[in-house]
Amino acid sequence: AQTVTQSQPEMSVQEAETVTLSCTYDTSESDYYLFWYKQPPSRQMILVIRQEAYKQQNATENRFSVNFQKAAKSFSLKISDSQLGDAAMYFCAYRSARGSNYKLTFGKGTLLTVNP
Amino acid sequence: DTAVSQTPKYLVTQMGNDKSIKCEQNLGHDTMYWYKQDSKKFLKIMFSYNNKELIINETVPNRFSPKSPDKAHLNLHINSLELGDSAVYFCASSQVLGEQFFGPGTRLTVL
Numbered sequence: 001a002q003t004v005t006q007s008q009p010e011m012s013v014q015e016a017e018t019v020t021l022s023c024t025y026d027t028s029e030s031d032y033y034l035f036w037y038k039q040p041p042s043r044q045m046i047l048v049i050r051q052e053a054y055k056q057q058n059a060t061e062n063r064f065s066v067n068f069q070k071a072a073k074s075f076s077l078k079i080s081d082s083q084l085g086d087a088a089m090y091f092c093a094y095r096s097a098r099g100s101n102y103k104l105t106f107g108k109g110t111l112l113t114v115n116p
Numbered sequence: 117d118t119a120v121s122q123t124p125k126y127l128v129t130q131m132g133n134d135k136s137i138k139c140e141q142n143l144g145h146d147t148m149y150w151y152k153q154d155s156k157k158f159l160k161i162m163f164s165y166n167n168k169e170l171i172i173n174e175t176v177p178n179r180f181s182p183k184s185p186d187k188a189h190l191n192l193h194i195n196s197l198e199l200g201d202s203a204v205y206f207c208a209s210s211q212v213l214g215e216q217f218f219g220p221g222t223r224l225t226v227l
Binding site for chain 2: 033039043089097108
């Protein structure tokens with residue numbers, strides 16, 4: 001079974017600075033997807049960024065980028081120029097690309113605080 | 117337009133009661149899911165349906181019964197509610213390998 005580990009329960013960053021959230025995962029599969037979701041206090045789950053395992057290029061979405069290290073099974077999220085609205089719980093998630101099991105397996109989350 | 121909607125958003129009830137949470141998606145997706153987020157914010161899959169057929173049942177107590185009357189709806193019925201059922205329940209939908217879109221969540225409180 002796949003597992004996702006987020007080793008930082010809480011992180012904080014100053015507004016306008018950069019922060020990196022860590023995620024590692026365990027799988028025996030070679031084909032899969034990785035995601036970062038954001039959950040603000042409103043509790044809505046919002047997709048931040050997605051990475052296909054077969055792609056070597058790291059995904060980027062504006063101020064959000066990932067460092068995907070497939071051999072190390074590491075998938076960190078970098079937030080540049082942090083804004084107050086980035087404050088939220090961030091979840092790393094794994095999904096298989098094979099078979100019919102398309103569930104997301106989540107890490108326990110990292111609570112990000114942005115200080116003004 | 118709301119993509120994935122859930123009703124109700126809040127549900128407070130007594131132990132032993134039976135309750136239902138409804139979910140509807142207007143995205144034309146084939147696959148729908150129920151996730152449970154516990155008090156420590158941990159999210160875990162409960163069920164997945166594809167074209168009205170059950171695909172995933174992650175060792176959920178049989179007091180929980182999902183029902184999918186059509187591709188756009190996946191309801192969750194819970195019998196004999198227990199204190200430990202208190203959580204936020206999220207519905208989500210996707211195309212087969214597409215992004216999962218989440219509903220706003222239903223906060224269930226069992227007293």
